[in-house]
Amino acid sequence: MTDGTDLPDGGSVVDAVHAWLVADPDPATRAELIALDDDQVAERFSGPLRFGTAGLRGPVRAGPSGMNRLVVRQATEALATWLRQHPGETETVVIGRDARHGSDAFAAEAASVMRRRGFDVVALPDPTPTPVLAHATRALHAAAGIMITASHNPPADNGYKVYLGGDDRARGAQLIPPADAEIEAVMDAPPAGAPDDDTPSTTPTPTRDPRGDEAVDRYLARIVERFGAGPRPVRVALTAMHGVGGAPAVAALRGAGITDVGVVEEQFAPDADFPTVAFPNPEEPGAADMLLDLARRTEADVAIALDPDADRCAVGTEIDGTWRMLTGDETGALLADHLLSHTASDAVASPLVATTIVSGSLVERVCEHHGARFARTLTGFKWLVRAGDGLVYAYEEAIGHCVDPDAVRDKDGIATAVAVVDLVAARTSADTPARQVLSRASDDLAARHGVHVTGQVSHRTDDLAEITAVMTRLRSASPTALLDTPATVDDHATRDDGLHTDAVAITARDDGRRLRIIVRPSGTEPKIKAYLEVALPPDPDVAGSRSRAADLMARLRTTATELLTGAPS
Structure with missing residues (x-):
């Protein structure tokens, strides 16, 4: 050296x-x-690790570029300093963790620092889903919540996610600028001082806090309160993807009257090595194969896949005799229709539904049908849950759904699972068996609003300059057409509203048909992504319309790949 x-x-x-x-x-x-x-x-x-989506995320290893106890200590000291500079309603801090490598030690370290700094720490017991932490932070009017999790990242990673207090709209939501930069600035001070009596090398484990147990119970009780109880003859196949959502999800479903729940046993217990999946993300090809196999074997009515910290939920159903997972946009439109149909007008006079700039447009048509307001935000639930007053539902295409904003101002995979089963139970009839509900409901939306198909293409590269070059090329030589249809370009980097970001949207319209490609750099990985949509006008021949949309989507994927790689069209 x-x-x-x-x-x-x-x-x-x-x-x-x-x-x-x-x-x-x-x-x-x-x-x-x-x-x-x-x-x-x-x-x-x-x-050093930098604040990304509401916190830090990186490999568990020594040094400032990894997740370790000193990085957690520095982050928590910085957060404590920031909280002292911005006092809230209480001095309560809620701390939870998932079951990843290092989570126990990191959560104990964060709790030790906060207690030493004079905060009242509520430590959630055992490895716990992220939405439980978000719910407790909001319910307790806490000054902050700290969740040790890397969500659906690879097994070697862990993370540190921060939630803050605030007014009713923001209470218990992920932190946003400028708070993240201000906390990060405090972290940038060089480490000083050896471990001493106040900061021991071995962090003591505090006695179990009964308020932590109560937080879990209150979270589960709220789901039942929101989506009801009573027998519901729906058969569910469930996987926890080796994460922490298995037992709480089963408890929530049973509390809501859904007792016929089969689980993927090999993936039910938390396992930080995620041995049965190459990548613990329900969106990844093959990740839900064991779930879909269980659903077929048990003749389930609906399949549910949670990600490792249970804040995201993917839904599977049988369509034309074949089981497959729905996209986030497909589930989003179905849930928006269901939740708006069951939102009492005296409870929310002017309901609002929100999604992001890269999500599909079918949900907007659903809102128009129900007379509800609609909003788009930048990607991420830190923006979605702040979309406006009267929020009843928010989702993003990456299988994140906020189905009960009054209780959890974040995506919540467990509550979403119960909401989906509530939808299936509500629409089951003598003419529509439970197993056909989601497929028929999707066809109903297509008949009413037209077929909408979304997809995604990404290009991974180790050369970050290549990503910059793609964005520069799109801006300097924007496509004038998509599939021979004249197109318009919206450069979000030139906007002066809340949708200002590094993204370029290319949209083509012709005879009621709409084609769209949105290109943006990934916020968490070294790749550039294109979000695609084909939207066709309503047609009584839904099957024929779906076939035409699939053909157009295949052609649009080719165009998007050419845009990302610079290959000639």
Whole structure:
């Protein structure tokens, strides 16, 4: 290891490593760092983790670019300082964690720091779904909530997610700018001081807090209160994807009267290694195969897949004799129609439904049909749940659904699972068996509003300059047509409203047909993504319309791939 000025800020690697080793409370990560070679050390110190989607996320490893106890300590100290500068209704901080590698130690570290800084800590018991933390933060009017989770990231990762208090619309929602940058600025101060009596190398485990148990019970009770109880003869196939949602989801379904629940046993218990899936994300090809196989074997009426921290929910159903998972947009339109049909006018005088700029447009037609307001926001639930007053439902195409904003200002996979079964039960009849409800409901929406098909194409690259070049090319030489239909371009980087972001939308319309491609860099991965939609006008021949839409989508995928890779069309 050299002692030159090897860091991006001009500092010495040796000095930075020495300061880190002095401050690191964990002997395991200190030993890990000491054992690395020069190149590995330089990579670990090339830059710290940065706040992305409401917090930090990265590989569990030593050094400032990984998730470890010192990074968690620094983040929590910074959050505590920020909270002291921005006092809220209470000094309560709720802390939860999933079952990933390091989660127990990271949650204990965060709790220790907050207690030392004088905050009243409510520690959720055992590994817990993220929506339980979001619910407790809101219900307790807490100053903040900290969730240790990396959601559906690969097994080697973990993360630190922050929720804040505020007014009723924002209470218990993910933090947004400028709070994230302000907290990050405090974190940027160099680590100082060796572990001492106040910051021991071994973080003590506090006694079990009964308020944590009550938080879980209150969350489950709220789901039953919102979506009702009583016998519902719907057969459910469920997978927890090796995450923490299995037992709470079964409890929520049973509380709501759904007792016929079969689970993918191999994926039910939390397992930080996610042994049966290549990538623990229900959206990934093959991730839901074991669930769909269970649904076929047990003749289930609906299939439910939760992601590892149970804040997202994917829905499967049988269509024309074949089981498949619905897209987030398909589920979003179905739930919007169901929730708006069952929203009492005296409870919400002017209901609002929100989705993001990259989601499909069918939900907008559903809102028009019900006389409801509709809004689009930037991607992410930190924006969706702040869309406006009267919010009754929000979703994004990446299988995230907020079905009870009054209780959870975030996506909630478990409540969504119950809401989907509520939809199936409500529309089951002598003419429509439960297993056919979602398929027929989708056809009904298509007959009323036209067939809408959405899809996605992405291009992964290790060269971030390539992503910049694609966006620059789209802006300097924007396509004038999509599939030979004249197109218009909306560069979101030039907007001066709440939809200002690094994205380019290309839209073509012809004889009631609408084609759309939105291109944007991923906010969490080194890739650029294109979100596609084909929307056709209403046609009594729904099957024929779906076939035409599928053909157009295949052609649109080719166009999108050419746009992302720069290949000639």
